[in-house]
Amino acid sequence: MEVIAQKLPAKIDYKQFNSPPGGLLMWIVIFLEVITFGIGLARLVYNARLEPELFHTSRLQLNASIGAINTVILLSSGFFLAKGLHAFKQDNYLTTSFYLKWTLLGGWLFTMIKIFEYWNKLDAGLGMGANMFFTSYWLLTGFHLVHVVVGMVILGLMLRSLKTAPEKMALVDVEAGAAFWHMCDLIWLLLFPALYLIF
Amino acid sequence: MERTLNMTYLLLIALTLLTAVISTWTLLDGKMLVLVIMGIAAAKYLLVAFDFLEMKKAHFFWKFSIVFVCLLIIGVVGLFAVG
Numbered sequence: 001m002e003v004i005a006q007k008l009p010a011k012i013d014y015k016q017f018n019s020p021p022g023g024l025l026m027w028i029v030i031f032l033e034v035i036t037f038g039i040g041l042a043r044l045v046y047n048a049r050l051e052p053e054l055f056h057t058s059r060l061q062l063n064a065s066i067g068a069i070n071t072v073i074l075l076s077s078g079f080f081l082a083k084g085l086h087a088f089k090q091d092n093y094l095t096t097s098f099y100l101k102w103t104l105l106g107g108w109l110f111t112m113i114k115i116f117e118y119w120n121k122l123d124a125g126l127g128m129g130a131n132m133f134f135t136s137y138w139l140l141t142g143f144h145l146v147h148v149v150v151g152m153v154i155l156g157l158m159l160r161s162l163k164t165a166p167e168k169m170a171l172v173d174v175e176a177g178a179a180f181w182h183m184c185d186l187i188w189l190l191l192f193p194a195l196y197l198i199f
Numbered sequence: 200m201e202r203t204l205n206m207t208y209l210l211l212i213a214l215t216l217l218t219a220v221i222s223t224w225t226l227l228d229g230k231m232l233v234l235v236i237m238g239i240a241a242a243k244y245l246l247v248a249f250d251f252l253e254m255k256k257a258h259f260f261w262k263f264s265i266v267f268v269c270l271l272i273i274g275v276v277g278l279f280a281v282g
Contacts, residue, residue: 045280068215075215076212082253086201179252197218
């Protein structure tokens, strides 16, 4: 019997309620994650109203330029991933692999810059217990960084599959991996202004 | 598709740079500055969701939900910050 490696249908009807890009389960995860971080941000701004001076002086101890650079890096990696997904849909695995590598490079740069920033904060004695602002800063950015690292692992596994058996990769799985990475973008787009700019 | 992605990316970078510049302005008063910065953040969030995540192709429910959640979070943060 001839066994034919088959991709799942390349065409997905995204207009159906139960098939958003990335799949229903991934979108439930995305909403739960974004809402959870949203609650964290609501707590941050609520606390800021209680001690506005403390939050202002604490915020000034963050480097907004580093935050902006990390935003550009994360947006660029998201852009490369969107291009990679577009190439995957056209069965252009080499191009997909190329863009995935750039996406991973973006994630790696983001992580390195974040570690550099954490190192500086710890060196200045601004750990999680320094004050209410820094408790929120460490919790929100720390959990976000964990998501970025998990996203990099997912992208790494996708890259490995692209090298070994790309024809066996289901579009919905690739889209789910991409959706997880874009979720990291979405969360950072909320964290950056709230932590680095507005107080 | 490719062209739309490129345009969205350029717009996102431009909005990020604009945010960085605006945050140093002293022309706007504090409350207005917060509203402008959070407004730009909302625009970037929706651009990523609709173009990079391709939510523009999704069912109305998902489009509505992503806009609703974005406006809810940005609204709460913005209003608490200026309130």
